[in-house]
Amino acid sequence: RAKQxxxxxxxxxxxxxxxxxxxxxxxxxxxxxxxxxNQLEIYYQPLVRAQSGRVTGVEALLRWHHPTQGMIPPDxxxxxxxxxxxxxxxxxxxxxxxxxxxSQWHQQGLKFYLSVNISGRQRDLGLDAELLSSILERTExxxxxxxxxxxxxxxxxxxxxxxxxxxxxxxxxxxxxxDDFGTGYSSLSYLKRFPIDTLKIDREFIRELxxxxxxxxxxxxxxxxxxxxxxxxxAEGVETAEQRSALFRLGCEYLxxxxxxxxLPADQLVNWIQAYQPERLTLx
Ligand code: C2E
Ligand code: MG
Ligand code: MG
Ligand code: MG
Numbered sequence: 001r002a003k004q005x006x007x008x009x010x011x012x013x014x015x016x017x018x019x020x021x022x023x024x025x026x027x028x029x030x031x032x033x034x035x036x037x038n039q040l041e042i043y044y045q046p047l048v049r050a051q052s053g054r055v056t057g058v059e060a061l062l063r064w065h066h067p068t069q070g071m072i073p074p075d076x077x078x079x080x081x082x083x084x085x086x087x088x089x090x091x092x093x094x095x096x097x098x099x100x101x102x103s104q105w106h107q108q109g110l111k112f113y114l115s116v117n118i119s120g121r122q123r124d125l126g127l128d129a130e131l132l133s134s135i136l137e138r139t140e141x142x143x144x145x146x147x148x149x150x151x152x153x154x155x156x157x158x159x160x161x162x163x164x165x166x167x168x169x170x171x172x173x174x175x176x177x178x179d180d181f182g183t184g185y186s187s188l189s190y191l192k193r194f195p196i197d198t199l200k201i202d203r204e205f206i207r208e209l210x211x212x213x214x215x216x217x218x219x220x221x222x223x224x225x226x227x228x229x230x231x232x233x234x235a236e237g238v239e240t241a242e243q244r245s246a247l248f249r250l251g252c253e254y255l256x257x258x259x260x261x262x263x264l265p266a267d268q269l270v271n272w273i274q275a276y277q278p279e280r281l282t283l284x
Contacts, residue, residue: 028084030066031077035093039065042098043263046273047115047234047256050248053278057113057147059256060098061263062090078119088125091118095132099139099146101266106145110273115147117179120154123161129168136172143173147198150176152184155194163194170195177234182222191229199226203237203257211246223251248281 034040040062047057064072081087095116102114118127136143148169155162166176177198182205190196201222209215219235226233235247238257247255261272 024080027077027080028086031064031080031084031086034064034066035090037067039067040090040093041065041265042094042101043265044098044101044269045256045263046112046261046269047254048260048278050235050244050253050255051281053260053280055112055273055276055278056254057115058102058269059115059149059263060094060117062094062117063263082119082121085121085125087119087121088127091122091125091127092131092135095127096135096139099135099141102145103139103141105270106141110270113145113147114141115149115177117149120150123165128165129172132169132174133172144175147175147177149179149200151179152181152190155190158190158193167195177232180236182218188225191231196231198232198234200234200236200256201252203235206235206237206239206243206247206257209243209246211249216246216250219247219252220250227251245281249283 041064043061043063044058045061046055047059048055062074062078064074064077066072078087081090098114098116102112105112132146133143136146150166170176175198176194176196177200178196179200180202181199183202199222201219205215205219205222207215209219223233225231232254233252234254234256235243235252236256238244238247238255238259240259243257244255244259261269261276264272
């Protein structure tokens with residue numbers, strides 16, 4: 001075994017590449033069936049106000065209940081959905097299902113907005129203002145209650161087409177947020193060119209946050225920039241009461257994270273909200 005030849009190792013390498021390719025093809029076939037076989041489910045995670053702790057919105061997060069592999073997290077199949085174009089129909093299903101759900105919650109007196117992640121690939125796969133306005137109409141959700149989360153990577157091309165695409169959503173009254181802010185792109189000039197109104201600070205900056213470390217300086221800088229540009233700011237990945245209070249003291253207005261709740265299936269989110277007793281913070 002120790003004297004394995006280079007040739008054998010090469011053989012091993014190609015085998016595992018082959019295996020990888022087979023797995024991908026199998027997963028692609030499975031993903032094609034996922035929608036029609038009802039294996040996809042949307043989980044919802046609350047977005048809360050830092051000071052009052054009250055829920056202001058929910059983010060829709062996709063889950064795949066695979067028939068043999070169990071729950072597959074989105075990071076493991078969204079890229080495949082993008083490469084294969086399946087993100088087109090899947091993305092449309094997410095929007096339609098989540099808008100209908102939140103609209104239903106509104107009718108039950110649960111008032112919060114809906115945030116949905118979209119992928120740049122959806123632009124060439126039928127996602128446009130016309131589709132969005134028909135979804136909003138069908139589901140009876142007000143455009144102002146919908147936020148689309150995009151990543152900095154989607155703005156990299158800085159093209160007029162991308163701007164026009166996003167602007168057409170804003171013209172409907174839909175809001176746009178930059179997800180994972182601070183991890184994707186070094187130039188901030190896109191903030192001027194694109195009709196963005198919310199930044200979500202990536203949890204990378206929150207993980208080790210205390211009031212007196214470098215992350216706090218970075219978060220403080222982002223907060224003051226967001227203020228001057230009149231952008232709404234949400235911190236992602238808030239896991240502890242300490243992080244919550246540090247963010248509140250630094251002036252971050254909105255928070256999201258396991259400290260409040262993990263993403264939950266729709267019915268469990270309602271139970272969580274009904275049992276939830278927000279804790280108010282005061283500056284001392
Ligand atoms: P994201 O949009 O940045 O979503 C936030 C992720 O952070 C979610 O992971 C959420 O479960 C996780 N998270 C929330 N609070 C905490 C916390 O306190 N600590 C930690 N460690 N994690 C926290 P999830 O659900 O696995 O989703 C991963 C990514 O997959 C999302 O990141 C988003 O980029 C993508 N994604 C999810 N659903 C969709 C979708 O419907 N469409 C598209 N295009 N992408 C999606
Ligand atoms: Mg997101
Ligand atoms: Mg994020
Ligand atoms: Mg992300």
